[in-house]
Amino acid sequence: MVKLIARSAALGLMPIEGDGVTIAEPHMAVLTSLAPLRGQEAALSAALESAHGMALPKPNRATGANGARALWFGRAHTLLVGPDPDASLTRFAALTDQSDAWARLMMAGPRVPEMLAYMTPLDLREASFKPGHTARTELSHMPASLTRTSAETWEVMVFRSMAQTLVHDLKQALDALP
């Protein structure tokens, strides 16, 4: 019996090493979009809390920790990153598998914000964009999701089809660092 072979979005393009920046593709995680049904935000948040240990994030915030995190993902959308979504969530939200829709990279190092300054107009200073902050934003000219997971670690996502452009633009930004 033939079996299909899985390829990650940035296969063969990683890692990227720069001065004070390391970029790698994490293992493919389950990504699930949660869109609360009418008036079910609180119930969904409670269900998420009891099933996965985190509340529904407020706009521009992420909840949870490495391994199981929920990202605010735009109006009325949350992205659950990591766990298989618990069946209890379906009572309160529309669930959509997005595991393959996004190219997801981890960036680490003290110079990540400096590098990102060449790609996004967001204010990424420590006081403005803290660990646990997230944004749907423009990265170079790609629609993206950017999350600060700790003082020196970041997660970035762009459409899977744009993985090569993301890598190209990250390298260009690294080259621009003085």
Add this chain to the structure above:
Amino acid sequence: MRIEGKGHIDRAQPIEFHFGGEKYSGFQGDTLASALLANDVHLVGRSFKYHRPRGILTAGSEEPNALVTIGEGAEREPNVRATMQELYAGLQATPQNAWPSLKYDLLSMNDALAPFLSAGFYYKTFMWPKSFWEKVYEPFIRNAAGLGALSGAHNPDTYARAFAHCDVLVIGGGPAGLRAARVAADAGLDVILADEGWELGGQLLSDSAEIEGQLAGDWAASEAQALSEMENVRVMTRTTITGAYDGGTFGAIEKRGTHLANPKGALECFWRITSKRAILCAGALERPIAFTDNDRPGIMNAGAVKTYLNRFGVSPGQSIAVFGNNDNAHQTARELIAAGVKVAAVIDSRTQAQVNVDAPVFTGSRVIGSKGRLRVREIAIETDGETRSLEVDCLAVSGGWNPTVHLTCHMNARPVWEPSIHCFVPLEGAVPGLMVAGAAAGIFSTHGCLQSGGRVAATVARDLGKSPEDPKTPHSQNQSYGIEPLWDAGGTKGPWGRAWLDFQNDVTTKDVRQAAKENYASVEHMKRYTTQGMATDQGKNSNVGALAILADATGRGIPETGTTTFRPPYSPVAIAAMGAGAQGKGFAPQRFTTSHTATVARGAPMIEAGLWYRPSFYPEVGETHWRESCDREVNLVRNAVGVCDVSTLGKIDFQGPDAASFLDFIYCNTFSTLKVGKVRYGLMLREDGHVMDDGTIARLGEQHYVMTTTTAAAGQVMKHLEFVHQCLRPELDVSFISVTEQWAQFAVAGPQSRRLLNTLLDEQINDADLPYMSCGEIGVSGVAGRLFRISFSGEHAYEVAVPARFGDSLFRLLVAQAEALGGCAYGMEALNVMRIEKGFITHAEIHGRTTAFDIGMDRMVSQKKDCVGNTMSRRPGLLDDTREQLVGFKPKGHAQKLSAGAHLYNDGASPVAENDQGYVTSVAYSPSLETDIGLGFLKGGRARIGETMRVVDALRGIDGIVEICGPVFLDPEGDRLRG
């Protein structure tokens, strides 16, 4: 001439460079200008219009004359100000606007014609004959006038663009800026301090004054050091703030590599800096005084002479006269004398001036002329009613100082006249959030600048919720200024008596008076008539002088005359820097499907569809023309099986109790009645009743649908859905999300399609379980996938979808199996041929001006329910039988080509717009029918099937005859679909 013991240059590091083919030597820390002056070179360029010899006027970015081209070949950079260009080993500088050489410039004959070339000359002279302007006059004038030129070659340099954020942006690092940055930073604010120079200190670097008992330059250096060590301060040197924009945003250009012999990385970086507050500490610019022949090389601004002496250890002459209307000019004379340079005279226009200088002094006197071919040799002084001449090789002039108000004008404010210091000062609140300190605010003493910088920063800090300590101003001198206005010192009368205002655009006092005489009396009209202030320096030295002359000529005061303003950028910015990163692959994101690698490996030429890359066709060995490949692919699909990646189509997932109602409102046809497991074609209208997009909608569950959109309209449809949900039908409980990227989806089409799929599906399918227009979830080689029995080719066909990570693998398997069955992969060309054969529309037909009625689908606009565009689509004009309607075309007679874009005319009618009957939208060669076929729109077309029309493509020169037919050329009954 170098002066021993002076300057911040590093005499241990001599540097060789070239100017105009000659080799010279300078030191590390020199600018090109200071190094040239040290080598006694004053002549650096020829003027724009009259090709007059010109020398270095200033020591800063306002320099109008000393523009040179740096470098050679493709990398060369024109119009670089020699006063800002740091010297590096091997620097190659070329003078501009001179041929064959600086010393003997042929076009200097223009100067002899000067009486005929005054302001307005072009407008009056080159009017006739009319056609000569474009062909003869303009090219000639453009060739004669102008400054440096680009190489014309691709620029190999790299540039960058970046964003920065801060609480306080301090613009300029002179005494006020250094203080402001320090006080703001001490208060705990995030500070960016930007300065156009490479060293902080501004005017302090040019001063021999003392601050806190230290030499001003040393104090600046220690402050700069302290600031650079603070965590919350970012010092950006070589960075010019170029523009003030909305919301506290400023543009800035950072020169990163222009001072290096071998720059690495980006040559320049264009910044957008967002700040809560900004403090403008940009200082002031000295203005010359107009007198006859005041543009001779060797005649310089007095402040610049002082800068060259103190900062670079260079005296621009051996016998220097100083001419001014203020006390500040005396300082230049005193410091020259202290450095051992001969000061031939101090000429002060003020009768009561106290001139405390050990040199011949002429008060109440003026310089009214100069002599010397390529450099000043002699000046004429008018004193006590008589004219004396004096031999000098340099004249230092000060007509007073203009605060650098430029950025305060960028949001439309005009500066205000301050009569006590005879200059324009910034209007308060000119740029929201921006305050002005130091000389930029009209405070011209070192002590005043330090104090003002500190005070303004403390105010800003309090505004931002900090409690700054009361700033203690460092101790320094409070120099006197005592200016009395002097704009036009006069000189020779008659056609040859020209006193220059705008050196860069060759504008004289006479031009301004001429403008006034011809009633261009408004300052804006005068500017455009004379071109005063319209060169790359925006008249930084000259605007105020020019409008003072205009005020005099029109008998008004300066405040009544008003001033022109300034636009961004403050100083020139390379377009390459603003567009950095947007060349080549940086122009737009590239979207690649999961089959991209395998497709490219098969040699398929890729075409762009929006941002996506899709294959045109898959060439086989021996095929030499795209038509060969395309025809083969069509035949193989029609007779065996083909595989095509259709993942680029928009896929949108709908869930929620009201999903069905929402889709009923979005589409003109009904989806609440669609059974689970079924697929239906849908047409959506815009609000105006015209067609927006089409696609298929599959119902996966009671409350679960998947919509497809066309590739091109996916983004537009998503926006439309958000609008409809958020604004028109917010009561509906539905959510939707794009799943375009989640699924890799492949069309498998042709009589062998089911057989192919059954080799890879976990469960076998048959016609009964999966008839035409049905769908379901299914295992694909062990992966949870989806299968839709739909067809865009007219064949028995499917679309199979798997999560994108498996796309590459599935595509390879599908193609391999297709080939084993005598089929192939097919590209966009074959896809297009097959859809035209079937009369299926794309955005070539639903191009925004067509309705459901026009494309023959008006019956789909259900009148049993409402939908977006329904009411508007019922307008009688949109249901008129004479409208252009979708039809098919076949050429009559053999060997005739059809072309998309051709227009239709009645047989025998002449092909002019009034006779237009319609147009062709899509054409293809049909290998199935062995003829060209086409789709298009024809007035009343559905009633004209069988008619013969003339078809004319004026662009391609095609003129032929077609027969009108129905739009479906192949299998109109759809037997093959269901087979």
